[in-house]
Amino acid sequence: MKCYLECIPCFVKQAVEAGNILSSTASQREEILQKSLKLIINMDRNMTPPEAGMKIHSIIKFITGKKDPYKEIKDYYNNLGPEFYKKYKGKVNKSKDRLLTAVRCAIAGNVVDFGVAGEFDAEKDIEKVMTQDFAYFDYDAFKKILSKSRSLLYLADNVPETFFDRILIEELEDKEITYVVKSAPIINDATVEDALIAGIDGIARVVESGSCAPGTVLSLCSAEFLRTMKESDMVISKGQGNYEALEDIKGKDVFFMLKAKCKVVAKHLNVKVGDIIFKYKGGK
Amino acid sequence: MKCYLECIPCFVKQAVEAGNILSSTASQREEILQKSLKLIINMDRNMTPPEAGMKIHSIIKFITGKKDPYKEIKDYYNNLGPEFYKKYKGKVNKSKDRLLTAVRCAIAGNVVDFGVAGEFDAEKDIEKVMTQDFAYFDYDAFKKILSKSRSLLYLADNVPETFFDRILIEELEDKEITYVVKSAPIINDATVEDALIAGIDGIARVVESGSCAPGTVLSLCSAEFLRTMKESDMVISKGQGNYEALEDIKGKDVFFMLKAKCKVVAKHLNVKVGDIIFKYKGGK
Numbered sequence: 001m002k003c004y005l006e007c008i009p010c011f012v013k014q015a016v017e018a019g020n021i022l023s024s025t026a027s028q029r030e031e032i033l034q035k036s037l038k039l040i041i042n043m044d045r046n047m048t049p050p051e052a053g054m055k056i057h058s059i060i061k062f063i064t065g066k067k068d069p070y071k072e073i074k075d076y077y078n079n080l081g082p083e084f085y086k087k088y089k090g091k092v093n094k095s096k097d098r099l100l101t102a103v104r105c106a107i108a109g110n111v112v113d114f115g116v117a118g119e120f121d122a123e124k125d126i127e128k129v130m131t132q133d134f135a136y137f138d139y140d141a142f143k144k145i146l147s148k149s150r151s152l153l154y155l156a157d158n159v160p161e162t163f164f165d166r167i168l169i170e171e172l173e174d175k176e177i178t179y180v181v182k183s184a185p186i187i188n189d190a191t192v193e194d195a196l197i198a199g200i201d202g203i204a205r206v207v208e209s210g211s212c213a214p215g216t217v218l219s220l221c222s223a224e225f226l227r228t229m230k231e232s233d234m235v236i237s238k239g240q241g242n243y244e245a246l247e248d249i250k251g252k253d254v255f256f257m258l259k260a261k262c263k264v265v266a267k268h269l270n271v272k273v274g275d276i277i278f279k280y281k282g283g284k
Numbered sequence: 285m286k287c288y289l290e291c292i293p294c295f296v297k298q299a300v301e302a303g304n305i306l307s308s309t310a311s312q313r314e315e316i317l318q319k320s321l322k323l324i325i326n327m328d329r330n331m332t333p334p335e336a337g338m339k340i341h342s343i344i345k346f347i348t349g350k351k352d353p354y355k356e357i358k359d360y361y362n363n364l365g366p367e368f369y370k371k372y373k374g375k376v377n378k379s380k381d382r383l384l385t386a387v388r389c390a391i392a393g394n395v396v397d398f399g400v401a402g403e404f405d406a407e408k409d410i411e412k413v414m415t416q417d418f419a420y421f422d423y424d425a426f427k428k429i430l431s432k433s434r435s436l437l438y439l440a441d442n443v444p445e446t447f448f449d450r451i452l453i454e455e456l457e458d459k460e461i462t463y464v465v466k467s468a469p470i471i472n473d474a475t476v477e478d479a480l481i482a483g484i485d486g487i488a489r490v491v492e493s494g495s496c497a498p499g500t501v502l503s504l505c506s507a508e509f510l511r512t513m514k515e516s517d518m519v520i521s522k523g524q525g526n527y528e529a530l531e532d533i534k535g536k537d538v539f540f541m542l543k544a545k546c547k548v549v550a551k552h553l554n555v556k557v558g559d560i561i562f563k564y565k566g567g568k
Binding site for chain 2: 005006008009010012013016019020029033034037038040041045
């Protein structure tokens with residue numbers, strides 16, 4: 001998906017909000033904004049939003065001098081993770097359809113987002129997703145393709161979504177799962193360190209995508225990752241950034257699991273902002 | 285009030301949304317955005333938001349070649365005006381405190397805004413204001429100063445707010461009222477033509493501010509307007525744009541009536557977005 005004109009105010013908003021969240025100085029905030037505006041003016045409009053986001057957040061890293069500007073935020077949510085895990089694993093244990101409840105959990109974990117999302121109330125919004133209707137619900141296709149697959153590529157999104165991903169991965173225990181994280185910190189996206197904190201390494205092979213774009217933009221990924229992807233029987237793609245990067249992918253069985261967090265993606269999916277998506281993009 | 289960094293994404297959003305609302309061509313929309321971004325980069329941050337808004341909307345007028353890009357939108361709301369007037373005049377007629385209900389109507393009319401406001405549902409949002417608690421409620425000061433005043437300057441905001449203003453002005457019938465509109469079309473702000481459509485000319489003297497900034501920025505106003513303002517005993521200032529332009533005014537009894545429509549103004553007033561304001565700024 002390319003950047004729409006409507007994405008531009010959102011990038012500017014991210015540049016301003018990042019300055020505030022990271023308690024930068026006034027001059028740093030102004031510099032982040034100025035450099036971001038200049039970048040946007042000259043930006044190739046065919047770029048995907050995650051690519052553009054990566055560039056904006058590179059500016060933020062450069063000006064704040066922080067390689068991982070959202071570290072404190074991630075630490076906060078990583079600390080909450082075990083409690084989330086316990087609570088929602090409990091819901092899976094009590095449910096009639098464990099797999100479906102685990103899918104719901106994985107989508108619910110997607111609400112915490114310091115990129116595109118506006119304000120959110122993590123606990124409340126997660127609970128909401130647990131009972132919300134799906135705008136796309138390709139569960140039958142999921143079960144069918146899952147039953148035929150041996151290897152599954154799981155494209156991670158954010159922290160503490162990682163803890164919710166663990167819940168879903170635990171329901172897929174007979175599969176050979178590769179959990180893909182970003183190669184360097186970007187916003188609150190999961191890195192190898194975050195995957196380890198969530199205990200994913202005990203149940204899946206954890207690999208890096210080869211890039212730090214907040215979405216799996218294939219042209220930016222490593223050859224190694226691309227090979228792994230090619231060899232996988234099916235893909236679970238978490239979150240909006242991965243959807244933006246991969247919605248037009250061909251030749252793979254991909255299941256997108258996300259909450260539509262902005263008007264552009266909602267419109268692209270023909271749903272409303274806030275809707276939850278469990279969408280199949282057919283392969284063969 | 286100066287432009288805060290948080291105002292910048294909003295200006296960019298207005299530039300993009302205006303392009304969509306006005307059904308410009310794709311290349312016009314891109315040009316509006318590009319020129320707006322360049323303007324913002326070089327913009328004096330001490331400018332008030334209405335000044336900046338005027339500059340952004342000048343770009344829109346220039347590129348679309350339309351002197352009054354929002355004419356159709358204003359026509360639509362001007363057509364709804366008489367119905368609004370009838371409905372809410374009826375509420376004043378039935379109320380125990382006519383003046384207070386009329387003030388509420390005047391604030392309720394402030395919800396229709398194609399500048400800073402996000403999405404709105406005019407009828408629903410107007411009704412909400414009619415029963416909402418006030419975040420500031422300087423009604424006693426208003427009655428006191430009104431009783432001592434002979435001349436009143438009424439700074440208009442938008443269409444169809446004009447019809448709601450008429451309801452309030454009709455309750456101030458023993459005063460000499462000057463109703464101030466913009467000197468040229470800007471967004472859905474009221475002009476002389478709109479004041480006439482709402483029938484304000486029958487109950488007040490209608491004058492222009494001397495500028496088309498979407499807020500009464502004194503440095504941009506005509507000498508004639510400034511003299512009228514100086515000679516007025518008190519001022520009613522409608523809407524966010526006028527608040528942004530005049531919140532630090534000294535030496536005048538001003539009553540701000542508005543709905544707080546964005547985070548920046550809400551924070552400045554120490555209220556929440558969506559709160560309604562009836563606030564006195566003391567003069568002598």
